[in-house]
Amino acid sequence: MxxxxxxxxxxxxxxxxxxxxxxxxxxxxxxxxxxxxxxxxxxxxxxxxxxxxxxxxxxxxxxxxxxxxxxDKGILSERLRLLDEEIVQKQKARKLLSGLLGESSNRDFHAQLNELAPQAHYEWLLQQGFTEKEAQRIRWLSKDMNTHDQYMQDFLTVFEPLTRWGPGDDSDTLKAISHIPSKASNILEIGSGKGLSTCLLAEQSNAQITAIDNEPIAVTNLAELIESKGYAEQVTPMCASMSELPFKAHSFDAILAESCVYIMGFEEALKQWQTVLKVDGLIIVSDLVWLTSKPNEKYQSFWSTEYPAMTNVDTRLIQAKKLGFEVLDDFTISAKAWQNYWQPLQARLNTLKASMPESQAIKDIQTELDMYQSHDGSQFGYHFFVLRRNAL
Known part of the structure; x- marks a missing residue:
């Protein structure tokens, strides 16, 4: 007792x-x-x-x-279900904390934030001490702030010797920039890369061209290219951020930005960039879009992570018009533009895989290349939008 x-x-x-x-x-x-x-x-x-x-x-x-x-086995079954759900949540919580401490990968964390809260994600990365360029690259490339430095080192090892850093073809670019008036005196190119489109602009126009990119290697290569082509007096290369353009309002007659508008988001880019554009000036951008109303599940799953804001052409046209732009032309880039990009890139990867077998950057690039090579051009593609800024 x-x-x-x-x-x-x-x-x-x-x-x-x-x-x-x-x-x-x-x-x-x-x-x-x-x-x-x-x-x-x-x-x-x-x-x-x-x-x-x-x-x-x-x-x-x-x-x-x-x-x-x-x-009551019904009660026990329900409690077991709730417990299983709680275990899953606890495992996710542990994975997140482990990733933030640098003990494991936090790629899923960054991918989800970039999809659900992109602006807050970007600002949070800045608060962690990353530069604007680093924050953008974590969002779109490495997706892991713990291994970001090694990832970017591998990424640049792959791309540095390549001529094209994105899909493109001279014929598509020429068609898009043919809308730039001959009287244009100042043109801005955003995300100029190594300068292939920069040279086309210089060949087709007498305007002064400012070409910006946030990658120093690309800017250095561009400077060497325009010097060799004899465009040094016409083209000014700059290392600058597309989200903080260092130019006065109404400075340019036209802006060209190929394959890079996704970094800021289509609408946000148009809002910011139009401030440095003259009235009736042109913004010419290419963006990755869905070309079908019912994309294949495989592609949809891949791009929902890689480019959550990806949408169809009609939606982009509506967004542009709501921001006060007149659509002068829009068209999808050619199959050759994809081949110009992925074939040299695939060859480059093949030479590096043996010496860099654990590189996450190479694995990610190969996964994206597999998407490019497996689709027939009817599912997704880069689409040019030629937009004229109307008077406010």
């Missing part, structure tokens, strides 16, 4: 809890002649059983039901 203090010590519960359990009928004390209440070994064991059931996730009411009658 136990006094209540002894029972409390035996089962590890407080006196107040025991009195509450007695009120619910879990235990049944007997009052002695001297006024003290005593409890039996069975009371102690019933308390132990209740605590074991509670450890399985059952409520106290459910525990008492199980204690005093046949086990």
């Amino acid at each position: 136990f006094l209540i203090s002894g029972l409390a010590k035996r089962v590890g519960l407080s006196r107040t809890t025991l009195l509450y359990y007695e009120k619910l009928g879990v235990i049944r004390g007997q009052r002695l002649g001297n006024g003290y209440r005593v409890y039996t070994e069975l009371d102690a064991q019933r308390l132990t059983l209740v605590m074991q059931l509670q450890a399985g996730g059952l409520s106290l009411k459910e525990c008492i039901t199980c204690l005093n009658g046949k086990i």
